[in-house]
Amino acid sequence: MAVHAALLPALDGLAYGLLLYLIAGGLALAYGVGGVLNLAVGAQVALGAYLGAQVSDGTVANLLLGAGAGAAAGAASGAVLAGLTAPLIRRGQLPQALATWGAGLLITATLSASSGGQEQPVRLPPGLDHAVQVLGVRYPLYRLVLAAAVLVVIGVGLLVLHRSRAGVLVRAAADDPQLLAGLGIRPSAVHTGMMAAAGGLAGLAGSLGGPVLGTGPGTGDTALLLSLVVVVLGGLSSLKGTALAALCVGEVQTLGVSLAPSLAPYLLYAAMALVLVVRALHQRPTGEAPRLAPGSVRSAVVRLGEVPARLTARLPRVLALRGAAGRPVLAAAAAAVAVLAAAPWLASDWVLTLLQGALALGLVAASATVVTGRLGIPALGQAAPAAAGGYATALLVTHGQEVGPLQLTAAAAAGAALALATTPLLAAARGATALMISLAISELTALAAAHATALTGGSNGLSALAAPRLWWGLPPLSDRGLYWYLLAAALAATTATALVLRRAPGWLLDGIRQAEPRMRASGHPVARIVAATYTAAGALAGLGGGLLVTANGFISPDDAGYAASALALLAAVIGASRSLIGALIGAGLVIACRDGLSTFWGGSSNVLLGALFLVAGLLVTTRSPAPRATSTPTEAS
Incomplete structure (x- = not known):
């Protein structure tokens, strides 16, 4: 009887796996022949x-x-x-x-x-x-x-x-x-x-x-995610490996789900992340600097004289906002802050709601800007630390802790903790590998949130409707006070991040993005700098997730998935990839298209978002060449 019970899902897995091979085989060929990652x-x-x-x-x-x-x-x-x-x-x-x-x-x-x-x-x-x-x-x-x-x-x-x-x-x-x-x-x-x-x-x-x-x-989303898992497990340049991986994924999706329904989904994305990490370590760039002696970390971080001379010469001109050239920028920023501060008197409640969502998404987009724009590693998983910060905030509210600074601290700490825990998976990855690993982390986080029902509310999510207080003993914030609270938190976090990036840490990130081998050869601890950057970006994303829960009063596993990460990455790209202020502006445009213009237009917000993604992709000025397959797409491995 047990064999018969397992036979039906096993046969389903065979049919499912063959279908996945049709999809993933074409995906592998497109990447192997033309270097195109077709999402x-x-x-x-x-x-x-x-x-x-x-x-x-x-x-x-x-x-x-x-x-x-x-x-x-x-x-x-x-x-x-x-x-x-x-x-x-x-x-x-x-x-x-x-x-x-x-x-x-x-x-x-x-x-x-x-x-x-x-x-x-x-x-x-x-x-x-x-x-x-x-x-x-x-x-x-x-x-x-x-x-x-x-x-x-x-x-x-x-x-x-x-x-x-x-x-x-x-x-x-x-x-x-x-x-x-x-x-x-x-x-x-x-x-x-x-x-x-x-x-x-x-x-x-x-x-x-x-x-x-x-x-x-949901057919397209499921097919995309499973085909990505298949080509990662089987190899982007191997049709035979893709075939074996497709059959295995098909069996996990059917036989695995019937035998261990709570474990099977984790197996796919965990295996995907593990394979990618092993490959990234195997292909790690040579020239890693030797370990530094104790007490020399500070000197390694600030030894800007060893950054390539071309980069060092450009930094004062690129990063400084001084003199007559910087005054128009500062004046425009001051005017924008003044308009945002006056919004409760100038705009309707609906517009204020959109602005609150844009401020929160802007911080998540800013974290994507730090990783993708400044460090130069494309990331499609910043929604994961944002969701960690959001859930931390929601749990505090549900347990009666309504003090805003405490919520913000917990949100940033939760985002940083998740980013730090997943940094070993991402530290050695670059290019498409980094995209895939971050996507897997995002999906694993969403799955964990959906299954941890006692803590997260499962697929129903958590509600956090109580308005925060500025301090213990003070009354809850009014609607206007809540908006100003979100605005102040977003501007403070963005300003602090910008000030840090204008100094030695930002210069080091620019050096890694433009000349990583030379940074390694000059003795800079690139791996530790990358890990610290991921962690700091996770704290910024967690803060954004906490603000999003404060603004919306709700969080669900969907807020941790790849779709939410894609919106943050889109906002960062719209904002010129390396501009924190641009990320906030990009977030405003994304929210306006998703929640604002689609209401007046009467159509699906996906049409406007799709057009934004398409235009952003066509206009991105990244010049790093796409890595080509090291073997033909017909080889076994």
Whole structure:
């Protein structure tokens, strides 16, 4: 009986894993051939699932027509993405992630508007919509046919890749695009074809796998996260490793959930983070300085004479706001603060609510600015320490501790503690690896918050409706007093961070961003500086999370997930990546689009946010080259 009970989810895991291989295989090929990190792949799956459900009418002909429509729509979206990402390939993974994420949001917003945000029914042919006996248990016939069909598609794809001229061109584009160009073949054309093929596979997986993957609003997010887990575990340049990882993830999602429902979700993201950390350590840059003698840490931190001379010469001009050149900036900042301070008399309560949310998100965006803009390591997980600070604040309120300074201190400490605890996972990572690890940390934090029901309220979240007090014995703040409290806290934290970054710590971060090998060679403890930066940024994010709970009176696991981290990163990028004031302005624009303009417009906020992500990705001026695969995407490892 126990074997029979486990057989059904094991068979489901096989079908699920094969579908994930279709999606993740295309993702791995796109990265291996063109160096494109496509975060719109989940939306392409959702597009295929929606079209397959719409076309299905219970006949085999329309089932096949739906599969073809899904594959064609996915291929078309892939070709469009190829054109969008072509100028971004040499700018690193951050612009690609932003642009493709924005394109995915636009696709899902369109699908949501078309479907009303509801799950779409898939009408299977009667001949396939029944169960058959498999090893003594009854199993849906369609899932067996689905597994066989996906195996055929995979076999044809591998045959094309290994035995056709198109496959030769793909492998040549991955190994030596310059040689390919010398033969008169445009690598960009191969890149477009590969992106179209990857999109077609994702759309086909969605249209055929609708009954397995689902056809609702969350289909794209689930497909994206699981495909990222698969390519991380299997290797971005290995189709064989991706296949094995896809089957393992499929079994964890079905058999693992049935046997250990509370443990299985952690296994995926924990394994993802562990594999990434091992790879980051294995590929760690050489030239790490020797350990410094006790008592020499201070001298190592302030030895600016060993920072590259080119950087040192530029610092006074870049960072100082003195003299006539700095007066307009200071005057504009003073005017902006005066307008914000007068907002309770000038604006409506609704606008004040938007401003409060922008101030809180601005601090989380400022923490992303410190890590991504100043340190130069892209991070998609700043919502994790922000959520830690938010939950610390909410727990204090629920236990009757309503003193504002105490809440702020606890929020910053909680954010710093979580950042410090996860720093060993992130310290050696750069580029796409850092993005993936921070995303995994964010998702693990959200899962932990959802499962720790006794502490966090689980998926229902925690309410913290009591207004803070400025000190013990004082009355709770009024609505205006609450706004000024949030404004003062946000400005104080931003000013303090800016003052620190204008001095030696900021110079060291600029040195690591621009010339990390030379910083290591000159004796600076780069690993410790990175760890300290992550911890300080975590404290800033935790403070922002605490203010967000104070402003909204509520926190849930969604506030720790990758979507919340993406909003903070978007605000930082809009604010010119390295500007703290810009991060606050970017947060204001994000909140205005998500909660303000969408109300007047009457449409989904994801359309406006998607457009913001897309434009931000296209305009980012990062110039670090995208790392190419060290092996062809057809190798085993």
